[in-house]
Amino acid sequence: MTMPNELDASIAAEQIRCGKLTSEALVGACLARIDARERDVGAWQYLAREQALAQARESDRGAPRGPLAGVPIAVKDLFDTFDMPTGLGSPIYVDRRPGWDAACVAAARAAGAIVLGKTVTTEFASFEPGKTRNPHDPARTPGGSSSGSAAAVADCMAPLAFGTQTAASITRPAAFCGVAGYKATFGELALSGVRPLAHSLDTLGIFARSIADIALMRSVVLGESPRPLVGPASPPRLGLCRTPMWPAAEAPARAALDLAVERVRAAGAIVDEIELPAQFAALTQAQQTIMTYETARNYVFEATRRAERLSASFRAICEAGLRIDRAAYLAARRQVAEAMRMLTDAMQGCAALITPATRGEAPPLEGGTGDPVMSRMWTALGTPTLALPVPRAAGALPVAVQLVADRHADPLLLEVGEWVMRALGEGARRRA
Amino acid sequence: MTMPNELDASIAAEQIRCGKLTSEALVGACLARIDARERDVGAWQYLAREQALAQARESDRGAPRGPLAGVPIAVKDLFDTFDMPTGLGSPIYVDRRPGWDAACVAAARAAGAIVLGKTVTTEFASFEPGKTRNPHDPARTPGGSSSGSAAAVADCMAPLAFGTQTAASITRPAAFCGVAGYKATFGELALSGVRPLAHSLDTLGIFARSIADIALMRSVVLGESPRPLVGPASPPRLGLCRTPMWPAAEAPARAALDLAVERVRAAGAIVDEIELPAQFAALTQAQQTIMTYETARNYVFEATRRAERLSASFRAICEAGLRIDRAAYLAARRQVAEAMRMLTDAMQGCAALITPATRGEAPPLEGGTGDPVMSRMWTALGTPTLALPVPRAAGALPVAVQLVADRHADPLLLEVGEWVMRALGEGARRRA
Numbered sequence: 001m002t003m004p005n006e007l008d009a010s011i012a013a014e015q016i017r018c019g020k021l022t023s024e025a026l027v028g029a030c031l032a033r034i035d036a037r038e039r040d041v042g043a044w045q046y047l048a049r050e051q052a053l054a055q056a057r058e059s060d061r062g063a064p065r066g067p068l069a070g071v072p073i074a075v076k077d078l079f080d081t082f083d084m085p086t087g088l089g090s091p092i093y094v095d096r097r098p099g100w101d102a103a104c105v106a107a108a109r110a111a112g113a114i115v116l117g118k119t120v121t122t123e124f125a126s127f128e129p130g131k132t133r134n135p136h137d138p139a140r141t142p143g144g145s146s147s148g149s150a151a152a153v154a155d156c157m158a159p160l161a162f163g164t165q166t167a168a169s170i171t172r173p174a175a176f177c178g179v180a181g182y183k184a185t186f187g188e189l190a191l192s193g194v195r196p197l198a199h200s201l202d203t204l205g206i207f208a209r210s211i212a213d214i215a216l217m218r219s220v221v222l223g224e225s226p227r228p229l230v231g232p233a234s235p236p237r238l239g240l241c242r243t244p245m246w247p248a249a250e251a252p253a254r255a256a257l258d259l260a261v262e263r264v265r266a267a268g269a270i271v272d273e274i275e276l277p278a279q280f281a282a283l284t285q286a287q288q289t290i291m292t293y294e295t296a297r298n299y300v301f302e303a304t305r306r307a308e309r310l311s312a313s314f315r316a317i318c319e320a321g322l323r324i325d326r327a328a329y330l331a332a333r334r335q336v337a338e339a340m341r342m343l344t345d346a347m348q349g350c351a352a353l354i355t356p357a358t359r360g361e362a363p364p365l366e367g368g369t370g371d372p373v374m375s376r377m378w379t380a381l382g383t384p385t386l387a388l389p390v391p392r393a394a395g396a397l398p399v400a401v402q403l404v405a406d407r408h409a410d411p412l413l414l415e416v417g418e419w420v421m422r423a424l425g426e427g428a429r430r431r432a
Numbered sequence: 433m434t435m436p437n438e439l440d441a442s443i444a445a446e447q448i449r450c451g452k453l454t455s456e457a458l459v460g461a462c463l464a465r466i467d468a469r470e471r472d473v474g475a476w477q478y479l480a481r482e483q484a485l486a487q488a489r490e491s492d493r494g495a496p497r498g499p500l501a502g503v504p505i506a507v508k509d510l511f512d513t514f515d516m517p518t519g520l521g522s523p524i525y526v527d528r529r530p531g532w533d534a535a536c537v538a539a540a541r542a543a544g545a546i547v548l549g550k551t552v553t554t555e556f557a558s559f560e561p562g563k564t565r566n567p568h569d570p571a572r573t574p575g576g577s578s579s580g581s582a583a584a585v586a587d588c589m590a591p592l593a594f595g596t597q598t599a600a601s602i603t604r605p606a607a608f609c610g611v612a613g614y615k616a617t618f619g620e621l622a623l624s625g626v627r628p629l630a631h632s633l634d635t636l637g638i639f640a641r642s643i644a645d646i647a648l649m650r651s652v653v654l655g656e657s658p659r660p661l662v663g664p665a666s667p668p669r670l671g672l673c674r675t676p677m678w679p680a681a682e683a684p685a686r687a688a689l690d691l692a693v694e695r696v697r698a699a700g701a702i703v704d705e706i707e708l709p710a711q712f713a714a715l716t717q718a719q720q721t722i723m724t725y726e727t728a729r730n731y732v733f734e735a736t737r738r739a740e741r742l743s744a745s746f747r748a749i750c751e752a753g754l755r756i757d758r759a760a761y762l763a764a765r766r767q768v769a770e771a772m773r774m775l776t777d778a779m780q781g782c783a784a785l786i787t788p789a790t791r792g793e794a795p796p797l798e799g800g801t802g803d804p805v806m807s808r809m810w811t812a813l814g815t816p817t818l819a820l821p822v823p824r825a826a827g828a829l830p831v832a833v834q835l836v837a838d839r840h841a842d843p844l845l846l847e848v849g850e851w852v853m854r855a856l857g858e859g860a861r862r863r864a
Binding site for chain 2: 082092093096098099100101102103104105106107109110187189190191192193195196199200221222223224294296297298299300301302304305322325326330333408
């Protein structure tokens with residue numbers, strides 16, 4: 001039997017609308033799951049238990065308003081919330097109370113969503129880990145920086161969560177935790193109320209256990225009327241893109257990509273091998289240059305006045321960033337801009353590229369939040385991406401593939417993602 | 433005799449370094465000017481009088497640290513400050529106390545600058561005016577949205593001020609108040625700690641009474657060692673660009689452009705007429721579409737939960753923005769991207785374009801903050817711009833020309849700006 005907290009958001013919303021489920025029961029089930037599992041997972045920085053239940057009861061009393069009426073969501077603790085602390089994963093800001101909601105949080109609430117609480121982020125969405133553990137294996141990282149958001153959705157503590165990505169902060173935790181993780185096209189989804197890390201790269205993202213839920217939340221953030229995914233009219237043409245980072249891929253990531261290609265081909269997709277132009281090989285380093293340069297210039301206050309409460313690793317990034325000069329930074333920006341201009345041609349008419357999501361399975365906690373190498377290039381290019389878990393044997397750790405579409409082709413990416421998820425078949429959504 | 437508050441920041445900093453001037457005397461002179469004039473000008477939202485004096489004395493006691501040691505600055509009340517309220521020009525946030533400094537404010541302070549206080553911004557840096565009046569004529573607007581920053585620098589209340597531009601919020605107040613106003617290349621100067629209005633357009637800017645001061649502050653924000661402006665080796669080649677908005681230019685703006693061209697030609701510059709490709713005519717409308725669409729999506733919290741304390745004009749923008757659909761928004765973004773690709777060629781090797789800064793002189797207060805039409809296109813293109821006051825008859829209102837360089841050519845723009853400012857000659861810096 002499916003427990004309410006295991007329902008997809010869109011299904012739960014529909015059940016609430018037609019009276020089959022109450023928001024109180026749904027929120028209660030999520031809270032019960034959190035009670036049962038939080039000690040092991042550590043997904044939450046702040047839990048608004050009583051407030052969420054009160055809002056659920058209030059939602060149940062009125063007529064359902066909005067496409068997310070009564071649906072609980074999780075919010076990365078990098079997003080401002082007017083009624084909860086927003087600590088950005090830093091001891092400096094533990095009790096920080098911004099006076100507003102981040103734009104996407106306000107949009108979700110206006111659509112009826114109930115914020116359960118704030119999920120653990122690495123320090124300032126950079127690399128210093130928080131307390132969260134992988135729900136599939138407490139000795140392993142959930143990935144970062146959106147660690148708690150991915151873990152909460154994977155563990156059925158919430159059906160939907162917001163995150164951000166500057167290097168690999170959506171794709172990596174989604175892959176490690178075994179949920180779908182969508183990073184929007186750069187600049188499309190508003191980031192008001194989210195502290196910048198590297199402004200040329202920071203992008204909003206959404207975690208869910210279904211593509212339909214991602215599409216629903218995306219519509220809400222954009223202020224559009226949600227439309228159901230219809231799927232591509234015929235099996236899509238996909239580009240198998242091993243990328244210049246392929247040598248870094250470990251056996252599980254290689255096997256996941258092979259399996260995914262086999263399944264989508266079996267379902268009728270045409271899959272062409274795509275070799276990216278040679279220039280793309282420089283993008284991983286370019287992304288790192290841009291990110292480090294901009295981080296140092298966005299965190300001047302903390303680096304000059306609160307340095308003693310920064311982690312050594314974040315301080316090192318700020319120092320390294322100041323040593324990068326503007327010429328090197330602009331050269332990196334030019335490399336990215338040039339590759340952006342080549343991307344549409346490079347995709348050769350494919351609806352999406354299918355590419356590794358991470359080097360492999362979640363590494364042990366001691367190794368930090370894992371290597372962002374499979375995502376840096378796509379973040380720099382500003383493309384929308386979708387991490388999709390691939391089927392795995394019982395007891396195996398999650399591994400994902402990553403779909404990448406052309407910039408601003410987010411609706412197409414989600415349609416293709418839905419199709420691919422179906423083609424991957426059962427096992428992809430195996431729970432923790 | 434030049435009073436300390438009339439000194440350029442770089443000259444004052446040099447005098448402080450060599451012991452000719454104390455920071456306390458400089459800050460005291462600025463405060464005395466504010467005392468004498470603030471009732472008429474209304475540049476300040478918050479004045480940190482005692483704190484600034486205490487910091488000045490402390491600065492005087494130690495060895496001068498940093499290139500802005502002891503120099504007072506003004507900060508638009510859109511930039512977060514950890515020790516002063518940041519109200520964003522809205523009654524909603526009058527007592528808002530962010531726990532950090534905006535990145536540029538932290539950088540200026542780390543370079544020794546003393547923040548005198550927060551200057552008036554229009555509501556959320558949009559169009560609803562604040563209390564500030566034009567220092568040259570209290571019946572006229574100072575322009576907006578960086579109204580108080582431009583007025584404070586023009587009135588010698590502070591030598592340097594931060595502002596932002598999303599449509600014309602640097603260029604227009606600089607032109608109306610008769611000071612130099614620099615808008616950086618989009619994305620180059622960090623905006624952490626500045627609430628986004630329209631994230632594809634928002635750009636940091638600096639007001640000063642000299643180009644040297646702008647170059648100095650820009651270096652500080654970038655974390656670079658300041659280098660003196662050396663000026664171009666030979667008179668620059670400039671492009672006289674009347675733009676598709678020329679029919680909107682009124683007689684004073686036309687005369688200012690004619691005079692500027694005459695003076696730079698007399699000083700040896702080659703000035704070619706540049707006709708922009710036809711596609712550029714659509715950019716003013718495209719900028720408006722992008723700005724309205726993004727504003728509505730960045731201000732969801734206020735529009736849904738604080739609507740009664742928004743101005744009618746800001747509420748109308750939020751409503752209009754939600755009615756713009758994504759297809760129209762992306763079409764506008766594409767128009768801009770296409771023009772960006774054409775700009776370098778369109779400039780035909782000119783170091784900078786010389787173009788109108790505003791339609792004309794500052795209009796009466798009843799007309800709001802003036803028409804942004806001469807700036808929208810350049811903001812959309814992300815080019816660096818520099819508003820330079822042109823010489824005027826005693827008693828006449830300020831008018832400016834605008835220099836525009838290619839993206840990321842900010843250092844060249846400032847060198848050319850310094851050269852043009854010299855060519856314009858005395859009268860350009862006439863005080864209020």
